[in-house]
Amino acid sequence: MSTFASQAPPTGGAPHSSGRGRRSSPMSWRWGDRLVLAAAWTAGISLCVIAAAIVLYMGYRGISYLRPGLIFSRPQVSAGQSGSGGFLDPLLGTMILTVIGIVLALPLALSAAVWIAEYGQGGRARETLARIVESSIEVVAGTPDIVIAIFGFAVFQLSLFAPFSFTAEGGGVYGRSFIAAGSMMSLLALPPVYAATRDGLQAVPAHQREAAFALGKTRITTIRRVLLPSVRSNIATGVTLGISRIIGSTAIVLLLLGSTLRIEAQGSIPGIDVLRGTGSSLTTYIYENSPAGEGGAPQKAYAAAFVLLIFVLALNLVVERIGRAQASATGLAPVGAVL
Amino acid sequence: VLERLKSPWPDHRAERLLGAVSLLIGVGVVAMAGFVFTRAWPLFQHNGLSWVLGGGDFETEINNMTAATSNPPAAVFHLRAWPLIYGTLLTTGIAVLLGLTIAVLSSVFIVELAPARVRRIAIPMIRLLASVPSVIYGLIGILVLVPYVGNHVITTQEKVSVQNVVQLTGAGLGVTVVILTVMITPIMIALICEALVTVPPSWREGAVALGLNPLRAVRAVTLKAIRPAIVAAAVLATARALGEAVMIQMVSGGKTFIPKPVDGLPFFFEPLRTLASAIVDYRDGVSSPALGAAVYGFALLLLFSAFALSVTGYLVKLPLRKYQTRG
Numbered sequence: 132m133s134t135f136a137s138q139a140p141p142t143g144g145a146p147h148s149s150g151r152g153r154r155s156s157p158m159s160w161r162w163g164d165r166l167v168l169a170a171a172w173t174a175g176i177s178l179c180v181i182a183a184a185i186v187l188y189m190g191y192r193g194i195s196y197l198r199p200g201l202i203f204s205r206p207q208v209s210a211g212q213s214g215s216g217g218f219l220d221p222l223l224g225t226m227i228l229t230v231i232g233i234v235l236a237l238p239l240a241l242s243a244a245v246w247i248a249e250y251g252q253g254g255r256a257r258e259t260l261a262r263i264v265e266s267s268i269e270v271v272a273g274t275p276d277i278v279i280a281i282f283g284f285a286v287f288q289l290s291l292f293a294p295f296s297f298t299a300e301g302g303g304v305y306g307r308s309f310i311a312a313g314s315m316m317s318l319l320a321l322p323p324v325y326a327a328t329r330d331g332l333q334a335v336p337a338h339q340r341e342a343a344f345a346l347g348k349t350r351i352t353t354i355r356r357v358l359l360p361s362v363r364s365n366i367a368t369g370v371t372l373g374i375s376r377i378i379g380s381t382a383i384v385l386l387l388l389g390s391t392l393r394i395e396a397q398g399s400i401p402g403i404d405v406l407r408g409t410g411s412s413l414t415t416y417i418y419e420n421s422p423a424g425e426g427g428a429p430q431k432a433y434a435a436a437f438v439l440l441i442f443v444l445a446l447n448l449v450v451e452r453i454g455r456a457q458a459s460a461t462g463l464a465p466v467g468a469v470l
Numbered sequence: 471v472l473e474r475l476k477s478p479w480p481d482h483r484a485e486r487l488l489g490a491v492s493l494l495i496g497v498g499v500v501a502m503a504g505f506v507f508t509r510a511w512p513l514f515q516h517n518g519l520s521w522v523l524g525g526g527d528f529e530t531e532i533n534n535m536t537a538a539t540s541n542p543p544a545a546v547f548h549l550r551a552w553p554l555i556y557g558t559l560l561t562t563g564i565a566v567l568l569g570l571t572i573a574v575l576s577s578v579f580i581v582e583l584a585p586a587r588v589r590r591i592a593i594p595m596i597r598l599l600a601s602v603p604s605v606i607y608g609l610i611g612i613l614v615l616v617p618y619v620g621n622h623v624i625t626t627q628e629k630v631s632v633q634n635v636v637q638l639t640g641a642g643l644g645v646t647v648v649i650l651t652v653m654i655t656p657i658m659i660a661l662i663c664e665a666l667v668t669v670p671p672s673w674r675e676g677a678v679a680l681g682l683n684p685l686r687a688v689r690a691v692t693l694k695a696i697r698p699a700i701v702a703a704a705v706l707a708t709a710r711a712l713g714e715a716v717m718i719q720m721v722s723g724g725k726t727f728i729p730k731p732v733d734g735l736p737f738f739f740e741p742l743r744t745l746a747s748a749i750v751d752y753r754d755g756v757s758s759p760a761l762g763a764a765v766y767g768f769a770l771l772l773l774f775s776a777f778a779l780s781v782t783g784y785l786v787k788l789p790l791r792k793y794q795t796r797g
Contacts, residue, residue, distance in 0.1 A: 160683055160685070164683060164685050164686060167575075167685060167689075168583070168685055170575050171575040171576065171578050171579040171583055172579060172583065173575075174571075174572045174575035174576040174579060175575070175576040175579030175580060175583075175584060175588075175592055176579075176592075178572070178576055178592075178595070178596055178599060178652075178655065178656075178659075179591065179592050179595040179596070181599065181652055182595040182596065182598050182599045183595065185599075185602060185606075185610065186598070188610070188614070189606065189610075238491065239491060239492075239494065239495060242487075242488040242491040242492050243491070243492040243495060245488055246485070246488040246489050246491075246492045247492070250485050250488065250489070260489065260493065263493070263496050264492045264493060264495055264496055267495045267496040267498070267499040268495055269780055269784075270499050270776075270777060270780060271495065271498075271499060272780075273709050273776045273777070273779065273780040273783075274502070274713075274773060274776050275709075275712065275713020275714070275715065275746060275772055275776060276713065276715075277713060277715040277716075277746050277749050277750065277769070277772070278502075278506070278713065278769045278772050278773050278776070279502075281506065281749060281756065281765065281766065281769045282501075282502045282505055282506055282769075284756055285505040285506065285508075285509050285766070286501070286505060288757070303757070306757075318498070321495070349480070349481045349484075350481045350484070350485075351481055351484035351485075354484075375601055378603070379601070379602075379603030379604070379605070380603075381603070381604060381605040381716040382715050382716055382749075382750065385716070385750060385753060386753050386756070414603060414605045414716075417605050417606070417609055418605055418608070418716065418720070421608070421609050421612055421613065421720065422612050422613070423608065423612055423719065423720040423724075429613055432609055432613075433609070433613075436605070436606050436609050439603060439605075439606065440602065440606060443601050443602065443603065444598070446601075447594075447597065447598060447601055451594070
């Protein structure tokens with residue numbers, strides 16, 4: 132086999148067009164094949180061009196409309212674009228939502244991943260329960276965020292959850308607050324954190340666990356002292372993916388955070404009052420200022436979209452960095468090596 | 471108590487705690503289905519399952535629902551939501567078919583054809599395309615594509631031809647499908663590429679040695695081997711497209727209309743509304759009893775489709791899993 136391979140170098144696998152033999156030159160192919168080849172190149176290149184065009188266009192618009200004052204001033208009620216202030220509150224809103232979402236999602240995702248990877252085998256009951264948890268996370272991952280949002284609305288309008296938002300005079304629970312939106316955001320971040328952690332745990336070689344057991348450590352100590360530290364970078368990747376899902380979500384914020392552009396606190400306990408109150412995020416700020424919303428201030432929308440896109444690009448870079456660092460440390464292919 | 475927590479945990483307690491926390495996720499999923507179904511129940515009570523059919527005047531029915539007070543009569547609940555379902559199926563169907571073609575071609579391009587240097591640029595670019603938030607796609611759509619299509623692509627003749635039925639502004643099926651395709655294609659590319667690299671190169675090399683040109687070899691051997699992955703990619707992309715709400719709400723024209731293929735070219739510019747975008751449109755009415763039931767009904771339908779699609783995705787991936795463990 133190897134002698135044949137050295138005589139006639141295989142094409143395709145190693146992408147050198149120069150190494151191909153006479154027969155594989157595209158100029159001698161049939162018309163249909165040449166068309167497909169051209170179509171494949173066109174498809175690949177045009178997707179890259181679209182991505183580049185989006186970044187360049189948003190960059191151009193963003194740089195022409197973004198002023199430092201916009202980031203550091205609060206939104207104002209105004210008829211014109213010049214007087215409507217900046218997007219300090221939406222920026223803070225995005226951060227609050229991210230923190231709540233990650234803080235709630237992390238323990239859930241980590242315990243699920245640890246439980247399934249480390250305790251999921253042995254015994255029929257265990258395997259059934261593990262399967263249930265796995266499929267529930269798959270269902271959560273497949274549920275559109277608009278449905279998650281409307282579920283959150285149904286939950287937080289219960290009088291049981293009245294302390295998390297505010298109660299209107301008639302006794303109806305408003306059901307919209309930072310807590311409501313943030314806790315639904317945690318459902319967005321849950322699947323990526325879970326998947327990254329579980330994959331990391333499953334990739335840890337068995338002898339590491341066995342070495343810890345041989346030293347007389349219990350399973351849970353092994354998990355805390357050996358396994359979790361060794362999958363730190365997987366967890367970081369998962370959290371980064373989760374954050375980028377949270378900051379990009381519009382539907383949940385539109386439905387669950389009320390529609391005040393400013394952060395309006397509810398109640399009198401400092402700190403908690405903001406969490407119970409309403410506000411906005413960068414995504415809804417963009418939405419409200421676009422022609423689809425009420426503002427009709429496209430310049431503000433472009434500026435905020437530019438800031439949001441920079442966040443997303445930065446998070447993408449972080450994921451890539453972690454993956455590369457991990458690859459060079461372990462010699463394994465990084466997470467999502469192909470795409 | 472603090473002392474007990476600090477001392478090393480016995481294994482069985484740790485396992486039970488972790489298990490309990492994990493099972494919370496399962497409870498959450500059941501609660502989600504339960505809550506949405508309970509709130510949508512009045513819609514089923516008054517219409518049965520026939521609310522998904524056509525034959526009614528959707529906008530009038532929604533207006534009746536919006537106007538209803540706290541104790542609405544049964545007649546208010548009458549709803550025929552076919553226009554929304556048609557809009558959802560139309561946008562999703564066209565976008566998935568279009569996106570699947572592009573995704574297969576560009577995955578072959580990335581894995582088999584592109585020189586290493588091009589590939590190094592193309593992969594992060596396509597990954598970026600997948601992570602752009604939908605509101606930014608919507609913003610570009612509503613501020614750039616819609617005015618362009620409205621002013622330069624649609625001819626006056628086309629506007630006149632349907633002016634008695636609907637006004638063509640540029641927002642509508644065409645722009646929606648184009649942006650939706652760009653949004654879902656990267657997801658499919660990721661899955662297809664992942665499968666493409668697992669196919670042993672010797673398979674394709676064997677086909678080349680038999681005299682096929684490299685492209686035919688890819689088509690005849692590699693793509694055939696990863697067929698389950700291609701179907702799984704299409705299923706995942708369908709789920710994503712079904713649930714896309716904000717972008718579609720921004721660029722689809724915000725009008726309940728059934729685009730008719732018989733209109734010819736104007737078909738592509740006619741406005742529409744999908745299930746998900748309707749939820750965004752009527753979000754302020756969620757608390758009102760009648761409209762709320764309708765909106766929860768749309769959400770329930772989406773939830774059910776997402777669930778059905780994830781089961782389908784699991785089933786089509788089964789043969790792939792078997793093949794991967796063997797290879």
